[in-house]
Amino acid sequence: MKIDHLGEFAFMHDTFTTHDISQICDVFMSTVAHWIDEGKLKAFRTPGGHRRVSRTDLIDFLSTYNIPIPDTLILKKKILIVNNDPHLTKSITHSLKKKDPNAIIQTAPDGFEAGKTFATFSPDVVLLDVVRPGLDGLQVCRDIRRDPRTTNISILILAKVDDKALKKEIEKLNVQGTFFKPFNIPSLVETIFQQKRSNGHKNGHTK
CATH class of the missing domain: 1.10.1660.10 (Multidrug-efflux Transporter Regulator; Chain: A; Domain 2)
Structure with a gap:
């Protein structure tokens, strides 16, 4: 056949x-x-x-x-990495491709570029660094949740473990997971691929 x-x-x-x-x-x-x-x-x-x-x-x-x-x-996992650390972005991208060579990965160094990416790319998961200088990750997350076209996208946060104020802000957001630096990349990759399409609103959790 x-x-x-x-x-x-x-x-x-x-x-x-x-x-x-x-x-x-x-x-x-x-x-x-x-x-x-x-x-x-x-x-x-x-x-x-x-x-x-x-x-x-x-x-x-x-x-x-x-x-x-x-x-x-077979639906390919579509992932957007919003991070202005090229070395970390490269490491995560490499691990994602090793896990699934068919995964479609886009990257953006800041919220402005992420917004432009959303115009032509509909990710299943957004990996968002909220602690890098020049990158207001919290605002990017709020913007994603406010827009009805992107509100159901799964969001995973990268943050500093010792920033208590930031942790409180993250807890207010509807995200699917938070990884505090330094984090285990294989664990992050597994969590990314566990996310479903159009996950919808869920209570956030931390790793």
Whole structure:
């Protein structure tokens, strides 16, 4: 069975029609319908009666029947690092790519550049340093939370462990984690990849 990649289409959709799946698997639409009728491929119907298959169920089906999963079906983690320390940024980026070579990583040295990046890049996770000179990370975090287009993005904070005043400010923010320097990069990387798409508002925690 040959897999036909659908390119950016697959990245942009969370549900697929029988026609989409027939293209992905290079089979007739009737074959896809048969898979659904037999219960091999989970599906639901729209109010109009059309069959739809979720991305997760499609991937589970392909995996169960040893059908190669197209890269375009697997959502790539998109990460924005806001930090003006090039050495730290490079180390974190290297570790992220080692963990997942397909991860899409953008960097910004300050809030202004981060704002420009958001115009063309929608990250799943923002890694934000709030202690670097010339970088008002707390304000960047507030701006992300105020904007309805970015309010559900997961935010991880890098901060100084001995700055009690800053720690109090961070506790007021709705972030998914805080890493106090010096921190363990592998632990940071694991936490980044644990974040889900559109995480929504959660209570912050510290590491």
